Amino acid sequence: MILFEIKNLVKHFGGLAAVNDVSFQVEKGEIFGLIGPNGSGKTTIFNCISNYYPVTSGSISFKDQNITGMKTNKICKIGIGRTFQVVKPLGRLSVLDNVIAAAFSKVQTKQEARDVAMEILEFCGLSHRKEVIAKSLPIGERKRLEITRAMATRPELLLLDETAAGLNPTELDDAIDLIKKIRDKGVTIIIVEHIMKVIMSISDRIHAINFGQTIAEGIPKEVSNNRAVIEAYLGEEYAQG
Amino acid sequence: MKKFMPLILLIILIIFPLVIQNAYYQHLMILVFIWVAIGSGWNVIAGFTGQVSFGDAAFFGTGAYTAGLLAHHFQISAWWGMAFGGIMAMAVAFPFGWICFRLRGAYFALASLALNEVCRHIATIAEPLTQGMVGILIMPTFVSKIPYYYIAFVLAVISVVFVQVVMQSKWGYYFLSIREDQDAAESLGIDTHRYKMVSLNIAAFLTGMAGALFMNYMGFIDPEVVFSLHDISIMAILVGIVGGVGTIYGPAVGAFVMVGVHEFFRTGFFGFFKGMAALTGSDFLNVAAKYISHAHVLGFGILVVLVILYLPNGIVGDWNKLIGRFFSITKKEAAT
Numbered sequence: 108m109i110l111f112e113i114k115n116l117v118k119h120f121g122g123l124a125a126v127n128d129v130s131f132q133v134e135k136g137e138i139f140g141l142i143g144p145n146g147s148g149k150t151t152i153f154n155c156i157s158n159y160y161p162v163t164s165g166s167i168s169f170k171d172q173n174i175t176g177m178k179t180n181k182i183c184k185i186g187i188g189r190t191f192q193v194v195k196p197l198g199r200l201s202v203l204d205n206v207i208a209a210a211f212s213k214v215q216t217k218q219e220a221r222d223v224a225m226e227i228l229e230f231c232g233l234s235h236r237k238e239v240i241a242k243s244l245p246i247g248e249r250k251r252l253e254i255t256r257a258m259a260t261r262p263e264l265l266l267l268d269e270t271a272a273g274l275n276p277t278e279l280d281d282a283i284d285l286i287k288k289i290r291d292k293g294v295t296i297i298i299v300e301h302i303m304k305v306i307m308s309i310s311d312r313i314h315a316i317n318f319g320q321t322i323a324e325g326i327p328k329e330v331s332n333n334r335a336v337i338e339a340y341l342g343e344e345y346a347q348g
Numbered sequence: 349m350k351k352f353m354p355l356i357l358l359i360i361l362i363i364f365p366l367v368i369q370n371a372y373y374q375h376l377m378i379l380v381f382i383w384v385a386i387g388s389g390w391n392v393i394a395g396f397t398g399q400v401s402f403g404d405a406a407f408f409g410t411g412a413y414t415a416g417l418l419a420h421h422f423q424i425s426a427w428w429g430m431a432f433g434g435i436m437a438m439a440v441a442f443p444f445g446w447i448c449f450r451l452r453g454a455y456f457a458l459a460s461l462a463l464n465e466v467c468r469h470i471a472t473i474a475e476p477l478t479q480g481m482v483g484i485l486i487m488p489t490f491v492s493k494i495p496y497y498y499i500a501f502v503l504a505v506i507s508v509v510f511v512q513v514v515m516q517s518k519w520g521y522y523f524l525s526i527r528e529d530q531d532a533a534e535s536l537g538i539d540t541h542r543y544k545m546v547s548l549n550i551a552a553f554l555t556g557m558a559g560a561l562f563m564n565y566m567g568f569i570d571p572e573v574v575f576s577l578h579d580i581s582i583m584a585i586l587v588g589i590v591g592g593v594g595t596i597y598g599p600a601v602g603a604f605v606m607v608g609v610h611e612f613f614r615t616g617f618f619g620f621f622k623g624m625a626a627l628t629g630s631d632f633l634n635v636a637a638k639y640i641s642h643a644h645v646l647g648f649g650i651l652v653v654l655v656i657l658y659l660p661n662g663i664v665g666d667w668n669k670l671i672g673r674f675f676s677i678t679k680k681e682a683a684t
């Protein structure tokens with residue numbers, strides 16, 4: 108079943124076509140990898156999906172509903188959660204309060220929100236840090252807080268933007284485990300990731316772009332053997348491991 | 349002990365006018381209570397929601413004029429203004445916020461400054477309605493200050509408790525999220541425009557009620573008094589900053605300190621300069637006394653600089669630091 112679809116998405120910044128005619132479909136329950144070299148337009152696609160800026164043309168649909176141009180907060184409400192590549196913690200609030208604020212998107216009372224928050228913190232392995240002020244977390248845990256907060260809005264589709272960047276090897280393994288755990292919960296995931304180990308090992312399918320244009324799509328093996336992909340992107344990095 | 353502090357404070361404030369019969373001190377306390385309400389309102393929109401407003405006088409003046417005009421034109425008790433004043437202030441806040449919350453940060457602050465000035469000009473020009481610069485005079489309801497004291501006291505308590513309740517709710521979390529990161533807030537499902545409106549309207553309502561009480565208490569208002577940029581809007585900011593931005597009890601402490609400071613300047617350091625002038629017969633001191641009483645804005649400026657330098661989180665926010673510093677000084681003195 109198709110949960111989410113982008114059709115002919117175009118986004119111009121002035122004269123620059125950051126995204127140029129990208130289309131893809133995401134099946135319910137899968138982990139869909141989105142790859143491409145730096146500046147190829149991955150974050151811009153996410154920002155178009157959550158409508159941080161209007162698309163130049165093209166359409167976005169979720170559960171057979173056209174959501175192009177829907178307000179950012181509404182997009183979260185209908186079930187699309189996201190994280191930011193450049194993390195955006197609610198700096199002066201505690202980790203718990205960050206998650207409570209997110210939990211309010213689906214419940215009304217403080218008690219309910221707190222219960223949801225505690226449950227999600229436990230699930231994401233951050234409950235031992237709940238009293239800490241968000242801005243004093245190290246980067247690894249800030250990335251984890253991004254995921255935790257997005258999960259507290261109870262998404263059906265989760266957009267992860269480089270949540271593994273800047274993590275040490277142990278944290279990286281933890282992050283992979285968490286993403287798999289989230290998928291096993293039934294949440295569909297679109298993941299943007301630079302680290303090949305992560306994206307190749309967890310994605311069901313991968314969509315590769317370069318200069319805002321699609322260059323390949325398929326299962327990880329196909330994509331990693333694709334000539335255009337190797338040239339554009341994997342060339343240096345994948346060869347090195 | 350700390351748990352009983354608010355209760356003890358409440359009891360002291362309740363018996364205060366019965367013990368201190370001096371009308372002047374009762375008057376100052378009434379002003380403090382009015383400022384607690386205004387400061388609490390400002391703190392909601394600026395302190396908790398992060399949308400710094402220079403426009404509180406617009407709400408204060410609207411509340412005051414609502415009360416005054418009801419009495420003046422319709423012979424309806426100005427006390428009705430307490431309710432209607434808050435609602436009319438919201439009626440001003442609503443279209444303003446609707447349009448201006450598309451602006452962020454300093455731009456919103458500038459827009460609120462403009463709102464302040466627009467309201468003052470309207471009140472000045474619309475003479476058939478407001479009597480312009482002549483102002484509005486109504487008959488005071490009570491001779492004694494004590495009824496006003498308790499009404500103002502109740503308004504102050506309601507303001508603080510209301511803000512505390514709001515900040516424990518979904519609204520409170522949403523306000524803080526908007527302050528911390530508006531983009532993150534949107535991505536968490538928070539309609540930032542809507543909740544900024546909610547926050548501004550809470551501020552407007554509390555400030556409008558305070559304005560209406562001011563009308564009832566003072567018996568006279570004119571546009572220069574109730575739409576004053578420095579005496580209302582800036583003062584509201586000072587109450588917030590000195591007490592502690594984004595703390596529940598900050599505005600209460602800030603109101604107490606700022607009314608004191610305001611009075612200190614207005615009276616020329618509590619009559620110190622006048623007294624000295626009379627004592628020494630010095631013309632210079634006499635002139636100085638006159639200027640000092642007009643220099644409270646300068647005094648405010650210096651105070652803000654000192655607070656930002658030494659207590660960036662205000663008296664309540666930096667309470668532990670303040671206590672620590674005090675004790676380290678007394679310890680040093682004991683050692684020498």
Ligand SMILES: Nc1ncnc2c1ncn2[C@@H]1O[C@H](COP(=O)(O)OP(=O)(O)O)[C@@H](O)[C@H]1O
Nearest residue numbers: 120123125143144145146147148149150151152
């Ligand atoms: N807000 C913006 N304004 C102008 N140009 C932008 C903006 N956001 C991204 N870009 C440009 O769009 C291109 C794609 O950027 P981005 O989507 O961040 O790439 P990626 O996430 O794949 O590294 C880059 O050339 C970038 O400079």
Ligand SMILES: [Mg+2]
Nearest residue numbers: 149150151192
């Ligand atoms: Mg990016």
